[in-house]
Amino acid sequence: xxKLLEILEEIAQGADVRNxxxxxxxxxxxxxxxxxxxxxxxxxxxxEISPAELIPDNFNSAEKLWEMVCRLxxxx
Amino acid sequence: MSYHLLTYSLLFLPAxxxxxxxxxxxxxxxxxxxxxYIFFWLISGGLIIWMLAATLVTYVCGRVIAYVVEHSPAKGxxxxxxxxxxxxxxxxLTLGMLVVFKYLKVFGITFIAPIGISYYTLQTISYMTDxxxxxxxxxxxxxxxxxxxxxxxxIMEGPISRYSETAHPLFSGxxxxxxxxxxxxxxxxxxxxxxxxxxxxxxxxxxxxxxxYENYDGSAVAVGVVFYTIQLYMEFSGCMDIIIGxxxxxxxxxxxxxxxxxxxxxxxxxxxxxxxxxxxWLKDYVFYPVSLAKPVKKVAKSVKGKFGIGVSKFVAPTAxxxxxxxxxxxxxxxxxxxxxxxxxxxxxxxxxxxxxxxxKKFAERKNINMEGVxxxxxxxxxxxxxxxxxxLFFRATSVAQGFSMLGRIFGKxxxxxxxxxxxxxxxxDVALAFVGIVIVLLVDILHEKGVSVREKIASLRLxxxxxxxxxxxLSVIILGAYGAGYTVVxxxxxxx
Numbered sequence: 255x256x257k258l259l260e261i262l263e264e265i266a267q268g269a270d271v272r273n274x275x276x277x278x279x280x281x282x283x284x285x286x287x288x289x290x291x292x293x294x295x296x297x298x299x300x301x302e303i304s305p306a307e308l309i310p311d312n313f314n315s316a317e318k319l320w321e322m323v324c325r326l327x328x329x330x
Numbered sequence: 331m332s333y334h335l336l337t338y339s340l341l342f343l344p345a346x347x348x349x350x351x352x353x354x355x356x357x358x359x360x361x362x363x364x365x366x367y368i369f370f371w372l373i374s375g376g377l378i379i380w381m382l383a384a385t386l387v388t389y390v391c392g393r394v395i396a397y398v399v400e401h402s403p404a405k406g407x408x409x410x411x412x413x414x415x416x417x418x419x420x421x422x423l424t425l426g427m428l429v430v431f432k433y434l435k436v437f438g439i440t441f442i443a444p445i446g447i448s449y450y451t452l453q454t455i456s457y458m459t460d461x462x463x464x465x466x467x468x469x470x471x472x473x474x475x476x477x478x479x480x481x482x483x484x485i486m487e488g489p490i491s492r493y494s495e496t497a498h499p500l501f502s503g504x505x506x507x508x509x510x511x512x513x514x515x516x517x518x519x520x521x522x523x524x525x526x527x528x529x530x531x532x533x534x535x536x537x538x539x540x541x542x543y544e545n546y547d548g549s550a551v552a553v554g555v556v557f558y559t560i561q562l563y564m565e566f567s568g569c570m571d572i573i574i575g576x577x578x579x580x581x582x583x584x585x586x587x588x589x590x591x592x593x594x595x596x597x598x599x600x601x602x603x604x605x606x607x608x609x610x611w612l613k614d615y616v617f618y619p620v621s622l623a624k625p626v627k628k629v630a631k632s633v634k635g636k637f638g639i640g641v642s643k644f645v646a647p648t649a650x651x652x653x654x655x656x657x658x659x660x661x662x663x664x665x666x667x668x669x670x671x672x673x674x675x676x677x678x679x680x681x682x683x684x685x686x687x688x689x690k691k692f693a694e695r696k697n698i699n700m701e702g703v704x705x706x707x708x709x710x711x712x713x714x715x716x717x718x719x720x721x722l723f724f725r726a727t728s729v730a731q732g733f734s735m736l737g738r739i740f741g742k743x744x745x746x747x748x749x750x751x752x753x754x755x756x757x758x759d760v761a762l763a764f765v766g767i768v769i770v771l772l773v774d775i776l777h778e779k780g781v782s783v784r785e786k787i788a789s790l791r792l793x794x795x796x797x798x799x800x801x802x803x804l805s806v807i808i809l810g811a812y813g814a815g816y817t818v819v820x821x822x823x824x825x826x
Contacts, residue, residue, distance in 0.1 A: 285613055285617060285618075285647070286647050286683060289618075289621050289622075289646055289647050289650075290643055292622065293627075293630070293643070293646070303622070304463075304622065305463065305614075305618040305619045305622055306463030306464060306465060308614075308618050308622075309465065
């Protein structure tokens with residue numbers, strides 16, 4: 255989770271990524287930032303994120319992102 | 331039949347409301363579906379067969395995907411492959427109909443297209459893809475899917491809604507409520523105000539300039555182009571008000587298609603506020619799939635190895651952005667002007683993306699306040715030029731005409747010649763259009779500040795409240811652009 259927060263902090267600079275639950279709803283992460291995030295997460299956690307996973311529910315908070323990564327790791 | 335005609339809001343819609351309310355709740359969806367198909371028939375007649383075929387294909391595709399997921403012995407990648415084949419067949423069939431009706435004219439083969447084919451085809455693709463992705467369950471009731479694809483207010487111009495947004499509310503047969511009817515009709519009225527009072531009043535000048543720009547000074551051509559941008563905004567957003575207002579009457583929340591686009595910070599932001607549902611559709615079904623496609627990722631990885639992450643991070647988004655803007659251009663029609671329009675925004679947004687970080691750093695180093703008045707004014711001027719030049723090419727009959735008009739604006743611009751130009755509008759027209767534009771601008775400013783104008787009006791005391799709405803009703807009836815010298819202007823986006 256700490257590694258994910260580091261990645262998120264680097265991409266969403268200036269945002270309170272630890273507590274924010276509206277990263278998508280408040281446009282903190284735009285589509286380019288989402289793609290950078292996906293590429294970093296895929297590399298760091300060795301998972302494959304498909305377009306179906308790119309829904310606000312999965313990207314609105316660090317916690318939701320972590321849940322998605324754990325789920326995808328379990329699927330592997 | 332068209333949304334801006336009084337036969338729609340004063341005859342068709344009340345008749346549907348009455349029948350809907352008289353029908354028992356459980357079968358109200360049948361009344362609504364019958365209204366959808368009658369509306370379609372009134373415009374496109376027997377071409378409704380294509381709409382029915384698209385509905386059937388979409389339904390079968392969803393059901394087969396669901397069947398394969400439940401019963402196929404295949405798992406993992408093999409299952410994904412099977413699902414992908416079914417999705418591919420479904421998309422080829424529905425998209426194929428769109429290609430036949432819309433794009434074969436490139437080869438000299440022309441057909442009259444069923445109304446709204448560009449819009450409902452995108453809805454069929456989004457539904458089938460969502461079933462494939464597992465984000466929505468395959469529909470078991472074909473009536474619910476048919477309603478989602480053919481809801482009569484949406485069929486001509488969108489907004490392009492998602493199955494998860496409107497399918498169930500449409501089917502539920504919710505009781506009509508006074509509040510919804512009042513608010514819905516207020517929004518319809520506001521749409522008519524924009525369309526009849528402003529857009530249709532500007533239409534004669536736009537037609538004159540674009541069809542005979544050689545006869546005008548650059549200043550008049552510039553005015554014609556700005557008028558077209560305003561006409562398009564008032565017309566398209568006005569029609570959206572009528573459409574979303576109709577949805578509101580039935581208690582259906584349709585997605586918004588405009589969010590004060592002229593207050594955008596740049597071209598990317600403009601497209602997050604203009605024709606929003608097309609943008610989000612392209613993002614979900616073109617941008618992300620292309621960005622995450624294996625070949626694109628592979629190229630990005632190899633670029634990363636050679637040039638580092640600073641360059642490689644742009645590979646996937648840029649490839650996807652190119653596909654998005656090519657699709658956007660082609661979706662509007664089979665013409666080079668539309669492809670040029672798409673590529674124009676691709677280049678602008680690409681430049682914005684690669685310069686964003688350096689510009690921010692430069693501003694910080696030089697202590698420039700990017701949120702200061704001067705920067706905001708500069709941003710506004712830049713956006714004004716970007717949007718108007720884009721619309722010039724969008725409306726021009728050819729790319730060559732677009733450049734020729736642009737050359738006239740920048741090469742033969744004499745402000746003194748403007749007053750002598752005959753744009754087909756008298757002082758009365760110009761004054762009325764100006765007042766209308768100022769009113770819309772004020773409402774947009776309030777919306778941008780998060781103020782709900784309709785809620786504000788609703789909170790006024792009764793005489794004042796009715797005074798406001800009577801003023802809008804009377805202005806549409808008395809000052810709307812009809813009568814001698816005007817013709818009813820068809821909805822621009824219904825042609826796409």
